Amino acid sequence: MRGLAGLAGCDMKTRIITGLWAGAIFVTLIALGGSPFVILMGVLALIGLSEFTLMRNHKLMAFPFLVTSLLVAFPFILMLLERRLVLEELPMSTTQWMVLGLMLLLFWTVVTKNRFTYEDASFYFVSAVYLVIGFSSFALVRLSEDGLVKVLLVLFMIWATDSGAYFTGKAIGKTKLWPSISPNKTIEGAIGGIVSAIVLGIVYVLIEPVLPILEVLVLAVVVSVVGQLGDLVQSAYKRQYNVKDSGHLLPGHGGILDRFDSMIAVFTVIWVFNLL
Amino acid sequence: MRGLAGLAGCDMKTRIITGLWAGAIFVTLIALGGSPFVILMGVLALIGLSEFTLMRNHKLMAFPFLVTSLLVAFPFILMLLERRLVLEELPMSTTQWMVLGLMLLLFWTVVTKNRFTYEDASFYFVSAVYLVIGFSSFALVRLSEDGLVKVLLVLFMIWATDSGAYFTGKAIGKTKLWPSISPNKTIEGAIGGIVSAIVLGIVYVLIEPVLPILEVLVLAVVVSVVGQLGDLVQSAYKRQYNVKDSGHLLPGHGGILDRFDSMIAVFTVIWVFNLL
Numbered sequence: 001m002r003g004l005a006g007l008a009g010c011d012m013k014t015r016i017i018t019g020l021w022a023g024a025i026f027v028t029l030i031a032l033g034g035s036p037f038v039i040l041m042g043v044l045a046l047i048g049l050s051e052f053t054l055m056r057n058h059k060l061m062a063f064p065f066l067v068t069s070l071l072v073a074f075p076f077i078l079m080l081l082e083r084r085l086v087l088e089e090l091p092m093s094t095t096q097w098m099v100l101g102l103m104l105l106l107f108w109t110v111v112t113k114n115r116f117t118y119e120d121a122s123f124y125f126v127s128a129v130y131l132v133i134g135f136s137s138f139a140l141v142r143l144s145e146d147g148l149v150k151v152l153l154v155l156f157m158i159w160a161t162d163s164g165a166y167f168t169g170k171a172i173g174k175t176k177l178w179p180s181i182s183p184n185k186t187i188e189g190a191i192g193g194i195v196s197a198i199v200l201g202i203v204y205v206l207i208e209p210v211l212p213i214l215e216v217l218v219l220a221v222v223v224s225v226v227g228q229l230g231d232l233v234q235s236a237y238k239r240q241y242n243v244k245d246s247g248h249l250l251p252g253h254g255g256i257l258d259r260f261d262s263m264i265a266v267f268t269v270i271w272v273f274n275l276l
Numbered sequence: 277m278r279g280l281a282g283l284a285g286c287d288m289k290t291r292i293i294t295g296l297w298a299g300a301i302f303v304t305l306i307a308l309g310g311s312p313f314v315i316l317m318g319v320l321a322l323i324g325l326s327e328f329t330l331m332r333n334h335k336l337m338a339f340p341f342l343v344t345s346l347l348v349a350f351p352f353i354l355m356l357l358e359r360r361l362v363l364e365e366l367p368m369s370t371t372q373w374m375v376l377g378l379m380l381l382l383f384w385t386v387v388t389k390n391r392f393t394y395e396d397a398s399f400y401f402v403s404a405v406y407l408v409i410g411f412s413s414f415a416l417v418r419l420s421e422d423g424l425v426k427v428l429l430v431l432f433m434i435w436a437t438d439s440g441a442y443f444t445g446k447a448i449g450k451t452k453l454w455p456s457i458s459p460n461k462t463i464e465g466a467i468g469g470i471v472s473a474i475v476l477g478i479v480y481v482l483i484e485p486v487l488p489i490l491e492v493l494v495l496a497v498v499v500s501v502v503g504q505l506g507d508l509v510q511s512a513y514k515r516q517y518n519v520k521d522s523g524h525l526l527p528g529h530g531g532i533l534d535r536f537d538s539m540i541a542v543f544t545v546i547w548v549f550n551l552l
Contacts, residue, residue: 095371096548099409102402103544109516110508113456118513122398126378129401133375180389232386237394240385268379272372 015252041135042076051247052127071101134264137271160200161193168192197224230265291528317411318352327523328403347377410540413547433499436476437469444468473500506541
């Protein structure tokens with residue numbers, strides 16, 4: 001028991017130190033914005049892809065991962081270049097580039113005589129789309145007008161949701177939300193998360209009036225619900241592959257996919273519905 | 277033996293009658309162009325999706341197929357509407373719509389507690405992308421300037437490739453191309469197909485000078501190589517699922533995916549590289 005407690009203490013220390021370091025770098029690059037932030041988003045997307053690949057027990061030094069890496073990197077490179085180049089000078093759009101990547105992955109099923117299957121190709125392509133759309137929407141909001149204020153609003157809403165859900169769940173949580181996917185989540189907690197996001201949103205725009213109050217309410221509900229769903233999708237995925245964490249880049253916090261699951265889902269939905 | 281011969285005769289008759297009917301409808305709608313052709317492409321994409329779904333032994337009357345059908349139908353509906361509406365009036369772009377579909381499919385993994393897996397979601401999404409890009413690029417070429425002449429050039433090149441490959445293979449085919457994927461194809465046949473497409477292309481632009489001769493040469497090689505690869509990808513896929521035909525809509529010809537595999541791949545590559 002003593003050993004376990006000691007271990008838990010050590011884990012907590014690692015978790016806090018990693019959290020402080022990673023948090024400081026993250027916050028600095030958010031504040032900087034511009035190209036450094038776009039580069040950060042691209043790097044995180046590539047690390048996420050490596051986590052997906054390793055969870056599937058595939059190798060990183062192989063054709064599918066390398067092709068998909070190029071597929072993931074291109075949209076971020078394009079975002080960096082677009083500030084200097086006219087769009088027409090570029091050879092192809094992001095969508096065209098991604099479809100080219102899909103064709104190469106499908107062709108790889110022929111070359112490997114189905115050792116690499118249509119399902120594998122689909123897996124890589126969908127993981128790429130998930131990461132590219134998530135992290136590039138994040139970058140797009142940051143690059144937009146009032147980008148810093150908007151990004152911070154969304155991040156605070158996500159964190160308010162997590163904390164609100166955690167503490168409400170602890171205090172009054174009784175009814176399980178989805179026991180087979182995420183055993184500790186309760187309906188009371190989920191509602192507490194949504195309420196916290198709404199309260200945070202209202203307080204935030206009273207201080208920094210970046211959006212009308214009605215839009216903040218809509219945003220808070222969307223961010224809170226989608227953030228919790230994004231978390232559940234990653235949990236479902238990890239449960240299928242029987243892993244606890246998507247990776248070990250952030251000791252005590254798991255991998256990039258674990259840490260950014262809510263943000264990926266939230267910024268994707270913000271982009272899909274043109275919310276910010 | 278007599279029975280087999282009789283059956284073969286009957287099959288051949290069915291094949292020819294179906295071929296004539298389907299061919300007549302296809303050629304008429306190509307000639308008409310405009311909305312009727314866009315609708316045909318959308319319908320073919322939806323039938324292709326049903327074939328993918330059934331090959332995977334999934335049901336058509338279920339959430340994943342229904343969501344993916346909407347995902348597939350939307351780009352074609354958008355193409356029909358764009359001729360009347362201003363683009364800005366539309367709620368979201370094709371890419372945004374498709375990403376929304378992907379999110380719903382991923383969310384379905386949570387609802388079904390992984391009975392519907394991340395791989396299933398990827399499978400549906402990639403099949404949708406494959407069909408939407410293939411058939412809508414086909415429609416885009418037809419709707420472009422000199423669309424009819426260009427579409428016929430590409431189709432003739434594909435058919436020249438098929439016939440050229442078949443007869444060259446029969447006559448001098450010795451070296452197997454990819455025995456484990458498509459046992460009857462030979463390298464000699466593949467080269468014969470490319471040469472036929474080049475000859476057809478040169479003759480075509482001498483009669484109808486729609487492209488400079490150098491561009492026709494590039495187009496012929498791309499169409500011929502990609503057409504044969506598209507065919508191999510479908511073969512690999514069917515071999516994985518252990519089916520001979522993707523469907524039975526066209527008796528004697530298999531399904532839509534069998535009949536359009538080359539065209540889907542070819543028009544996708546034409547779109548990716550802005551070739552026409």
